[in-house]
Amino acid sequence: MLLTESFHDQLTEDGAFLRSERRLDTELVDKIILQLNRIYPQILTDKEAKKFRNLDVPTCVRLGDLLMHLQGKGEEACREFYRALHLHVEDVYYSLPTRLRLRDSADPLTYPTSAYKQRQVMNDKGPLFFLGCFSITVGMALVYYYGEAKMAGGSRALGMAALGLTQKAREVLIWYTEESLIK
Template sequence: MADIDCYHEQLQRDAQFLCSDQRMDTELVDSLVLQLNRIHPQTLSDKEAHRFRNLGVPTKVRLAELLKHLQVKGEEACHEFYRGLHIHAEDVYFSLPSRVRRREMADPKWTNSVEIRRERYVLNERGPMFFLSCFSFAVGLAMLYYYGEGKTLRGTGAFLHCSAAGLTSGAKDVFISYADIGTKKK
């Protein structure tokens, strides 16, 4: 397939996929038409480009007409369409049936077919209880700092003892002793 297949035949096979793919939206079709018109004016004249950019016609219809028109124009026009699709929508280009088939034929053992999975970045694997214990420790320290020297710490002793519940034994002892010292100063 790789050497025998021409772009004209590939476009015939890929046309149905392209017309049904949701990623082929108005903006992409317009950019492809402009690419073919401005960079390769022999492929699409200004009049033809204006016809394929008419927003009064649904995008799927314009795309189907563009693909038929390019097939009539010949091999070079089909090649330029594929080049423009590769530039403007690489994800669509690589998911074309002709491209997928070409990759499968080039790699018959499927060593290249492993999906690339995005790594999941986890800042903390310990879970929500670790976060809550750290948060309660920070709140307890903030309360000690702001209310520790004043006379308003009287009612917060029970709260401070409860907020130390998620801490390790060493941190819990320091926290409770500091809270007790703060309440004895009064």
């Protein structure tokens, strides 16, 4: 499948597979029809949706008629069908012949690296940048806490930590803070 291949051409190629696919039962085909009808009524009107949801007609025939109808509606209708198929029946979508060919034609050596780079768009600085920032943050925290201990003669953080603890733990922390103030 070329990147320039249209959804109309893809649907033509995938049509036989979709009509013979057993995983597309009546309920799933109805979900796809309802989505196309509710979200895109210009693609599938109420009257057309009712015709394609007729339970007296076998599912494979209804699906074949739907695919021919969508191909007649044009590129946008075919694209929305693929979107609905992807949304409701993801395993069938990924097993379509055009999707399999796309996956098989991807170079296995370059595909994982390109996917890896796409996931790390926000962190393109590298590990040394991270270590530098982390070191600066730790250094600032140490200067802050040691500077606070020298100025106050004890750690106010321990006194504040005692607020949410039980009575015994609070007494130990307050005792420790008072001991450090006496020295």
